Amino acid sequence: MLHVVGVGICEGHITERAAKIIGAAEIVFGSKKAIELASKYISGEVVEMKKFCGEVYREIEKISSKKNVVVLSTGDPMVAGLGSKIDGVVESGISSVQLALAKLREDLCNCVVVDAHSRDASGDFDLIEKRNLLILADRNFDPKVFGSRKVAIIENICGKERFKICLAEEAEVKSDYAIVYVWK
Amino acid sequence: MLHVVGVGICEGHITERAAKIIGAAEIVFGSKKAIELASKYISGEVVEMKKFCGEVYREIEKISSKKNVVVLSTGDPMVAGLGSKIDGVVESGISSVQLALAKLREDLCNCVVVDAHSRDASGDFDLIEKRNLLILADRNFDPKVFGSRKVAIIENICGKERFKICLAEEAEVKSDYAIVYVWK
Known part of the structure; x- marks a missing residue:
């Protein structure tokens, strides 16, 4: 079994x-x-x-x-x-997806979950035209691609948590266990 | 509190x-x-x-x-x-979304979750071009709109569960607590 x-x-x-x-x-x-x-x-x-x-x-x-x-x-x-x-x-x-949504008080039915952890997920980025994106990211991920959109960066949930809401062009991922939430 | x-x-x-x-x-x-x-x-x-x-x-x-x-x-x-x-x-x-994904052994990062429970969700259906859809549905929802695509119907999870995989055009939702999973 x-x-x-x-x-x-x-x-x-x-x-x-x-x-x-x-x-x-x-x-x-x-x-x-x-x-x-x-x-x-x-x-x-x-x-x-x-x-x-x-x-x-x-x-x-x-x-x-x-x-x-x-x-x-x-x-x-x-x-x-x-x-x-x-x-x-x-x-x-x-999952960390649920914890991020709970923190932001955003419903799963309003976003698309994208795995950009150790992989190129750019093929999914145009979904931002339809829905918010919740991106599982590491420090190689650059949020600046989303320009002047509002983003939340949540790092090390349940550890030394870092939480920030800002414009994508000002955002930075510093941890390998990060969630980037992008509002469309 | x-x-x-x-x-x-x-x-x-x-x-x-x-x-x-x-x-x-x-x-x-x-x-x-x-x-x-x-x-x-x-x-x-x-x-x-x-x-x-x-x-x-x-x-x-x-x-x-x-x-x-x-x-x-x-x-x-x-x-x-x-x-x-x-x-x-x-x-x-x-959530029921997690139980459906566990049963189907499909990852959340490959689908979009759509709330069609007591509401018209047809504005989201074109997302099927990009990803599988996991639809929270009731008996008013008609899966036939997805034609010859493969679907799974999961009803009454943890109750009198009904589970079926078939073509969308042959599918029917009989419960008000159903999940319809549509493969793109």
């Missing part, structure tokens, strides 16, 4: 359902951060993942044919997460 | 953080379903909401100037929810 379980972003984000699934696992895989967030619910063996690639995922799937395995995913497994990459049953968690 | 707290869709979706906030409230407002989902965490007075309009929201805000108030929101308050309508601090919850 293989579950991919979202553990949220901050301490206390794990749901009751997720806690039960984690507690029942014989082996729990996850990044250092994901293991920290879930630690109090884990009773099985813990394996810290250091590589995130197809070879590792296939190996985990193989192990799950004999053992009850959980793969932890920070945030939600279906938001630029492991849910579409590993062949398991997905249990939802709270 | 006023918190708007997401309680998820199914039993067990409430996070540890949300449970604490609900437990500390002197008055808890919510729909019948939201109160049921949160009931084991509530220790204050419970008020079932039967009307969802500005007048009610302003009254709740007024009460919160004197009492510690929680308004429960099924799913996530920022997904076609109360978070943008009531002036409070939002605590995220698991």
